[in-house]
Amino acid sequence: MPFILYAIIDNDQIKGTPANLIHLISEKYKVTLEIISGNTISAFVSKTSSSKVDTSQDNVLKHAALVEVISRSYSILPMRYGSVLTSQEEVLFLLDKNAAAFQHVLGQIYHKEEYSVRVLFSSSHNHEDKRENSDTPEESIPLVLQGNTANKNYLLKKYQNHTIEERRKKYSDDVKNVFTDDIQKLTSCYEVKKPHTAAFLLDAVVLIDSHKKNELIDIVVKMQAMYPQHNVILTGPWPPYSFTNIKTQ
DSSP states (O other), X not given: OOEEEEEEXXXXXXSSOOHHHHHHHHHHHTOOEEEEEOSSEEEEEEEOSOSSOOOOHHHHHHHHXXXXXXXTTSOOEEOOTTOEESSHXXXXXXXXXXXXXXXHHXXXXXXXXXXXXXXXXXXXXXXXXXXXXXXXXGGGSOGGGOSOSHHHHHXXXXXXXXXXXXXXXXXXXXXXXXXHHHHTTTOSOEEEOOOSSTTEEEEEEEEEEGGGHXXXXXXXXXXXXXXXXXXXXXXXXXXXXXXXXXXXX
């Protein structure tokens, strides 16, 4: 019978089956959660009737919520939605074949939590920024672009757009530098992602020791004070999805 994988955990963390947690999760999420253990590593799993993954939004959200509940009690390697193996033997093979790699990652995330830090242009500031940069002073326009011909007007518009983007990029880089200068004092485990849209000045994930949450909040509060015109957003803690990438064998 196929098994859905939710999380990998070191056996040292589950001395004695966490029966109460398994029962509560099973009742709340209507799954029959269980633990399959290898020599040094175990997996939180549930049986499923089909190896074909149902990608409905409800199932994806339920999987993520279930993993998050487990992560509140243990340091885990979360498995992404769609991790299904066809039998208990395959689960055991996965655990034993990848035990060393799993233990290495689990050691890096032990007693740590993932947070997201984002800085976004507020809608009002974004509109002001566009108005302030829509016109370029004539004295700053290259001589070759000055004139009223259709071709020069087209090139001038391209030049103005490029100038706006360059200013915006420099401003965004300045915001990122403020963040990275501070976060490096707290943790070496952080990643600044490529922005999803132009609205993002910063999109970062960080992995910190559980007891350092207040220090991270201090960094976010400082950034909000420095950039009151923007939206500074802190979310988490989350299971450490961003810091547990591993190629299984």
